Amino acid sequence: MSVITRYLVSLFLRNMFLCLMGFLTLFLVVDFIEKISDFMTHEIPVVNILTYFAAQIPNIIILLIPVASLAAILITLMLLARNSEIVAFKGSGVSLWRLSIPFLGTGLVLCGLVFVLGNLVTPTTNAIANEIWEGQVRGRRPENSMQVIQDVWTRDIRLIEHFNSYDETKSMAEGVSILLMDEDLFLKRRLEAEVAYFQDGGVLLEGVQVKDYHGLKGDDDRYFTFQRLERLFLEDFPAPAPGLGSQSETNSDELDFRALRENIRLLQKEGFYPVHQMVDLQFKFSRPFITLIMLMVGIPIGFWREKGGSVAMGLVPGLILSFIYLVTLEFSRTIGYAGFLPPFLSAWLPNCFFLLLGLYLFSYVRQ
Numbered sequence: 001m002s003v004i005t006r007y008l009v010s011l012f013l014r015n016m017f018l019c020l021m022g023f024l025t026l027f028l029v030v031d032f033i034e035k036i037s038d039f040m041t042h043e044i045p046v047v048n049i050l051t052y053f054a055a056q057i058p059n060i061i062i063l064l065i066p067v068a069s070l071a072a073i074l075i076t077l078m079l080l081a082r083n084s085e086i087v088a089f090k091g092s093g094v095s096l097w098r099l100s101i102p103f104l105g106t107g108l109v110l111c112g113l114v115f116v117l118g119n120l121v122t123p124t125t126n127a128i129a130n131e132i133w134e135g136q137v138r139g140r141r142p143e144n145s146m147q148v149i150q151d152v153w154t155r156d157i158r159l160i161e162h163f164n165s166y167d168e169t170k171s172m173a174e175g176v177s178i179l180l181m182d183e184d185l186f187l188k189r190r191l192e193a194e195v196a197y198f199q200d201g202g203v204l205l206e207g208v209q210v211k212d213y214h215g216l217k218g219d220d221d222r223y224f225t226f227q228r229l230e231r232l233f234l235e236d237f238p239a240p241a242p243g244l245g246s247q248s249e250t251n252s253d254e255l256d257f258r259a260l261r262e263n264i265r266l267l268q269k270e271g272f273y274p275v276h277q278m279v280d281l282q283f284k285f286s287r288p289f290i291t292l293i294m295l296m297v298g299i300p301i302g303f304w305r306e307k308g309g310s311v312a313m314g315l316v317p318g319l320i321l322s323f324i325y326l327v328t329l330e331f332s333r334t335i336g337y338a339g340f341l342p343p344f345l346s347a348w349l350p351n352c353f354f355l356l357l358g359l360y361l362f363s364y365v366r367q
Helices: 003-041 046-082 085-091 096-137 244-249 257-269 275-303 312-337 343-362
Strands: 149-156 159-167 172-181 187-199 202-214 223-234
Touching (some): 003 046, 046 312, 085 096, 275 312
Antiparallel strands (some): 149 159, 187 202
16 A cells, blocks of 8 residues: 555545544434433333444444545545645646545445445344334334234235235234136136134135136136125135234344345245335445445545635535435435335436436546
8 A cells, every 4th residue: 555545545534533423423412312302201211221322323323424424535635635735746646536546445445334334233233222212112112013914915826815904913814815726727716705714724714705617728618606605614724924014014224135135035925015125125235335426426526626725615515415415315215115216226326326426527627
């Protein structure tokens, strides 16, 4: 590592550490003021309060590293310009692109740090923080509670099921449709029931309408018979796989990318289309690169002034750009949740846009 690289990296990391600690302190103070009344109202022990805020720190650091990086690179380049060091570097034959490489290399390392924190540390700390806030303060996460799941699809080789709602704690489904296929996967029987109770390895249907289809596949004389039954019991008809409710309600922030990918696979197997989890999985990979993109945007802005300037002139644009970037990112996530964008585009489109913006701004920098 050359002397120039060591000097630039050390100066950038020092400024970034100061920005990160300042933003972190401000964030915790505001969060503490906002939530302390809730903790006091519910008589949460002091140890649990301290544990909650300590568990919040890794996730807050992940959120603030891109912001601190952008502010730090602008401040660093403003300090170099104020001391006429950028002019000196250029006079010595060092191009601005050469000066950018140490910052971008450091950004890649920070991307790796964010990825590691997001998949090895924050799933555990987020679970601890959520258990204290949602469970003890809000009372929304009692242990072993299950939610009533809406619009459930399940399937097997010769079976398709749909429930308007399914309550795993009661092993009961409402608004039941069951399609049974023959060996050629051609519809053989259709059952519609108001309520279904899974018991003794079978299912008891109430308020049943039965359609039995007769005739060969493709036969013009194919027909069905119809009957209504108050009750019908089907043997060897197991309930949906256990844990369906907990899988659909699992917070993606409490899972690493492997666990989240497995959770998506299980939900799809049970007939769900977990668009929220699919978007969150893509964000697990795109979020670490925010730091590098922030640096790509901030470096050309910092190079516009080669001499003079103030530290405040570096901090203010950094905060404004960070705000615009994060708002764009959350907007893209929201429309991804709504299904207007595929999960991959929802997660990566903001990064691509700001990367192109950074390259465009860099093309105007005087080398």
